Amino acid sequence: MATIKQVAALANVSTATVSRVLNGNYPVSKEAFDHVMDAVEQLGYRTNQIAKSLKMNKTFMIGLVVPDISNPYFMEIARGIEQVVSRYGYSLIFCSTDEEPEKELRLLRLLNEKRVDFVVLASSLKEADLLQQLIDQGLNIIVVDTYLPNLKVDFVVEDNENLSYKIVDYAISQGHTKIGIVNGIMDISTAKERNSGYLKALEDHQISFEERYSVNGGYYRDIAYQNVKQMIQRNRHDLPTMIYATNNQMTEGAMIAIREAGLRIPEDISIISYGDITLPQLVEPRITAIQQNSRVMGEKAGEILINRLENKRSIIESDIYVISSDLIVRNSVRRLT
């Protein structure tokens, strides 16, 4: 690969002049300009961004660390970020943690070593201290989707508890009282918050929480499928009239389990979902769900980090941005009253 030195030699100018021509940030004579351009063309020269990054202490790369990159929810966040940061010349490195805290930390350390300019993180961490350590080492982080207390970073999150309350409250208004919940790992803020919204709604309507209708596990389709399958098995003679799944993939898993058990939705068991399933237009019945604006969440995160980066605004205290979401009532809830 040709270097700036070879270009300089061929164009009969110094490397400084080549650099100036290439970056267009200093005045150069038309003559020098033409010679350099010719040489560049002839040699098929391409800037070595690694060298440039080293010199300028800037990589134009953004790390994205999420629990599950195949979840369309996170994919949409990625596209939102990409859409805004690409305009400023940044590229994205995607990483998937599979909800494993050790893997998350390993990936963050890797990105730190790669000197990415910023990391967008949807965390599965229970505690913030190791994260704070990385930040102290100089890593720029913005946290999306999840929330971690006592961490000096910006957050872009949803109003999980209230939205969860809202959808469960709706279910209750349709006459349901035996409402099972399929939730994620309780260490994670979103799972905790969605759970408390659910509990609060039950409580406000004097409905007691039934442990036996409740299952927990990773935010994955398969896990939810297995758990719901077993839950149905266990309660075969006194099934819940409704299942509330707290993320898109769990809803899919729950639906598959319900159908496989020979039960109908919503005639036998109604469904509500925090987050739209994939392809909601093609699946019958249409699922009543909290519709998350993940794209907007990504865009917001992108804007914030660009702002920090371009204006070199270092963080004094964390800002928390809340992305709005809507309850979309469709027809997966049977009216019982």
Added chain:
Amino acid sequence: MATIKQVAALANVSTATVSRVLNGNYPVSKEAFDHVMDAVEQLGYRTNQIAKSLKMNKTFMIGLVVPDISNPYFMEIARGIEQVVSRYGYSLIFCSTDEEPEKELRLLRLLNEKRVDFVVLASSLKEADLLQQLIDQGLNIIVVDTYLPNLKVDFVVEDNENLSYKIVDYAISQGHTKIGIVNGIMDISTAKERNSGYLKALEDHQISFEERYSVNGGYYRDIAYQNVKQMIQRNRHDLPTMIYATNNQMTEGAMIAIREAGLRIPEDISIISYGDITLPQLVEPRITAIQQNSRVMGEKAGEILINRLENKRSIIESDIYVISSDLIVRNSVRRLT
């Protein structure tokens, strides 16, 4: 951020010794080792991979360039690649071209400047010459999914024409003769090959190709939706009995259009698909489809590039690997005979 120099100073050794300790590739005394480790710990030192990359002319990054990163098909390829290359310490940079040739070239140039060690490319290019130019400049490329003639790279592809033939042949065996096709952009190899498989199957059964049932456009859900909607409109009084969509997303778009037109699948119009739709378990009827092994395609690409990279086997002539796929018969085809 601490540098190796500061570590060396604090540990009272040379930078060379620090490097040796950190990389463990040369013998060091236990004493030096301990001192260095202490200093590393104290300073929170993290290797600057940018500097290392510059020195070693190796970035441990792989670029992935595909038409549409939100398509689960390409996502699976990505996971396949990731799974194998991550074991060797490589990370992935994802890029989406939206099937625009200019964007594809721009991204490839960017990755070249970033000096990624390899690029995995699903191309939307019509011609190979500009690509060959990049390769001559030193970019390592492996092409997946698509095929481009006269290009000195390895390929991992499907047997598109034969598989396409197979599924259309099956449709014909069920008594269908009015079979519309929803296809991608004809510049792209996969679209061309799937089209010829379709045509050949018709021909072998003396069925004439009906232009009016055929629509083309980008491999996207929305485009297919619009096109099929119009096609149905135009042929309202003499509809095809079957629609063959040549990729997963087009099938989804076609199904939505059919349903919206008040038609039933498969009673009014049958469906066959090249590639499984998202969530095939939850959509009724279950779609008869070519089931692509995209994960395997990604793994294969990963293995090949690792092999080239680690064994420094430069490419003499292109190898072509064909990934097998299966026809899965389900119940989206009405039997007419």
Added chain:
DNA sequence: ATGAAAGCGCTAACAC
């Protein structure tokens, strides 16, 4: 407007 040269943080050849 242009060139010489220092230096970003690292590795490895060479000398001891």
Added chain:
DNA sequence: GTGTTAGCGCTTTCAT
């Protein structure tokens, strides 16, 4: 087993 040092390819200050 360890230190010295050159140099990867670039930008930028300083001098002219």
